[in-house]
Amino acid sequence: MSIVSDIRVYGQANGIPIDQIADVLVEFGASRGSIGMELGYEQRLDVSQLDYAKLVEALRPARTTDISDLIWKLRMIKSRGEIAAIKKACDITGLAMRACFEAAQPGVSERELGHIAATTMVAEGAERPGFILVTSGAGNYHVMSGKPTDRRLQAGDVLWMDMGAVYDGYWSDFCRTAYLGARQPHLDSDQDLIVDVNAAAIDAVRVGAPMKDIAEAALAAFRKHGMEVKLGQGRIGHGIGLMSTEPPHLATFDETLCEPGLVFTIEPRFVREHGLFNCEEIVAVTENGAELLTTTPRHITYIS
Numbered sequence: 001m002s003i004v005s006d007i008r009v010y011g012q013a014n015g016i017p018i019d020q021i022a023d024v025l026v027e028f029g030a031s032r033g034s035i036g037m038e039l040g041y042e043q044r045l046d047v048s049q050l051d052y053a054k055l056v057e058a059l060r061p062a063r064t065t066d067i068s069d070l071i072w073k074l075r076m077i078k079s080r081g082e083i084a085a086i087k088k089a090c091d092i093t094g095l096a097m098r099a100c101f102e103a104a105q106p107g108v109s110e111r112e113l114g115h116i117a118a119t120t121m122v123a124e125g126a127e128r129p130g131f132i133l134v135t136s137g138a139g140n141y142h143v144m145s146g147k148p149t150d151r152r153l154q155a156g157d158v159l160w161m162d163m164g165a166v167y168d169g170y171w172s173d174f175c176r177t178a179y180l181g182a183r184q185p186h187l188d189s190d191q192d193l194i195v196d197v198n199a200a201a202i203d204a205v206r207v208g209a210p211m212k213d214i215a216e217a218a219l220a221a222f223r224k225h226g227m228e229v230k231l232g233q234g235r236i237g238h239g240i241g242l243m244s245t246e247p248p249h250l251a252t253f254d255e256t257l258c259e260p261g262l263v264f265t266i267e268p269r270f271v272r273e274h275g276l277f278n279c280e281e282i283v284a285v286t287e288n289g290a291e292l293l294t295t296t297p298r299h300i301t302y303i304s
Helices: 016-029 049-059 066-076 078-103 110-123 186-205 211-224
Strands: 036-037 063-066 128-136 158-167 176-178 246-249 263-266 270-272 275-277 281-286 289-292 301-303
Touching: 016 049, 016 289, 066 246, 066 289, 078 110, 078 158, 078 176, 078 263, 078 281, 110 158, 110 270, 176 275, 186 263, 186 270, 186 275, 186 281, 186 289, 281 301
Parallel strands: 036 063, 176 301
Antiparallel strands: 128 158, 158 176, 263 281, 270 275, 281 289
């Protein structure tokens, strides 16, 4: 699949072939200049600190320098092909979400739902499941990154699921809510509130707008509903692509400007004693504003 024709192989299976990597880089003249490496936020070279130090020493007098800003600038802006892959991952995740809600009944465990989500993702064409988070039952709604447990669902539970699939290397990440019982007006009201806050953030997406303005739009929508939400140094969304979380941050401190091809999540939230309310979306910036890549219904799914 690569256009590279000069391929070097190695037989070492118990570590990184640092000496061979250094030899190749020296052969191509890299030791006489500067070598850019991904050393910044959310980046990993996948070698130990000792191996990295050994490689730097072997390449002297070359100077190694961090090029994380350049790499992220390139990766943040997605092509139409990349956006299509993220959209496909979102569609697969939506099918997994629906399968879980169809299977959710009193007595079914969170772990069983996690298995249904994972197998559905793979059956629908995912490369692999990315992550599956489940929160259910009174007293647990503050847990927003909980792995599926052996807890069995009960009548009257709010069931919140946050999950992502990987398709062709690209991730999805969004959440939806169900309730085990008859329709509850107070749940609908809270769900409508968070969907309205999301909509305000989505409406603020436009070319040239800084990410902080979108976060501020969400906070203003909360205030319109009489809620004062303090983010502190937190965020209510993040970039997504080859990783489930990437720059930029949807936060009041992020000055990154929207431009076509930028893809990120929008996920403001609040917690009540009776449920967790977060209806995450993924948007792609276009010349005309925001294109929603998540199409799974936003209302609460009632399971009776």
